[in-house]
Amino acid sequence: MTPDQALAREAIRYTLELYNRNADTADYERHAEVFHPEAHFSVRGLGDAHGLEEILAMLKPGAESRAAYDDANFQRHNLTSTMIELTGPETADATTYVCVTSELGFDHFGRYDDQFVKTGDRWLIMKRHAAMEWSRPDSRFARWLGEAAPVREFPW
Template identity: 30%
Template sequence: MTDTEVRALAEIHQRLAACTQAGDARKAEAYAGCFTHAGVLELDNETISGRDAILAWMTAPSVIPAPTGGTPGFISHHLTTCSVDFTGPDSATARTYWLVTSAAGLDHNGFYVDRLQYEDGQWLIAHRRPRTLWISPTSVLHGKG
């Protein structure tokens, strides 16, 4: 690995962590800012194209239902294994596994498939496709909790 790739790898890991933390905290501008201007967030049931559309999606009410019983809820994504491959001097792909905890404990898990692009002097997500592998029967995704 070259010195440039080592620096890029550190920047990419920082970007992925920043995106995760902004998403959990519902910091819409910080989350959308992790994507390129033409970035794509490809979900199971919809594809959101462009940073402005990603910002609007993050600003809208959460897709995770509010917990029943009036107790505050939370979700916390924990990034685990991350493999990054450089596909060019300004492009890379990454596959990152994640675990999500909530008040119920281990809530769900999966992985991100990301394409990254060096744009405006920083590594940003050009395309993200999250994939869920498992969901707990008591998951906040079911509106219980």
Template identity: 30%
Template sequence: MNVEEMLTREAIRDRYAIYNRSGDKGRLEELAQCFTPDGVLDAPGYFSARGREDIVRCLMRPPPDTRDSAASSGKPARIRHFVSNIRFESIERDTARASAYFMVCRGDALDHWGTYRDVFSRAGSRWLLAHRSVAVDGRVDDAGRQSD
């Protein structure tokens, strides 16, 4: 592995962190900047969005079947995404493919988990998401039981 590939891998890892941290803090415009202007965020069974404005619009709608353990308190639920096992499938001059597992905690408990499958494009010195597919592999219902 050469220095250029190491720098690319670190830039992509940073993009994963920026995306998730922005979403956790409700900074959807910042999250959308992780995508190319015509980037796609595809969450089969939930929504598919193309372009930064559409991504923000789709993410503003709460998912119909996620629980909110803080709903009864009137405070927004704390949300945290955890990403692991980033696997770089290919790195070319201007395109890279990677995947990673994610786990989401909402309030005080595990909520759902799954896999990101990503295509990144070089944009100057940055790497942006051209396409992200989010597969939710499972979730915990309100009673704490695994579903899916």
């Protein structure tokens, strides 16, 4: 692995971490720092969005329905394993497993399958497929996303 490849992988990890911090704090306006302006975001059980405006329009009502703005609620997205494959000098694929905890304890587990593109000095998500693979029966996320189901194949 070259130093440039190592730096690219760390920049991709930063984007993944920023996405989750934005979700945990319900600061979706900061997703402009995460998604490419022409990004495609697919959430199993919810649908597809194209472009930053549609992505925000899909995510913000979900935050409200799961009470993300309620001070009594707590959530933290914890990234576990991430496999990053650089597919070109300015493109990469990544699969990341995520565990979400809430004030109830373990809330749900899932997976992000992403395609990244280097944009300026940042690596941004060009395509994301998010899937919830397990949830507790009383999960606030399950109310929004529907029933959890295992991912059987890479979405593209």
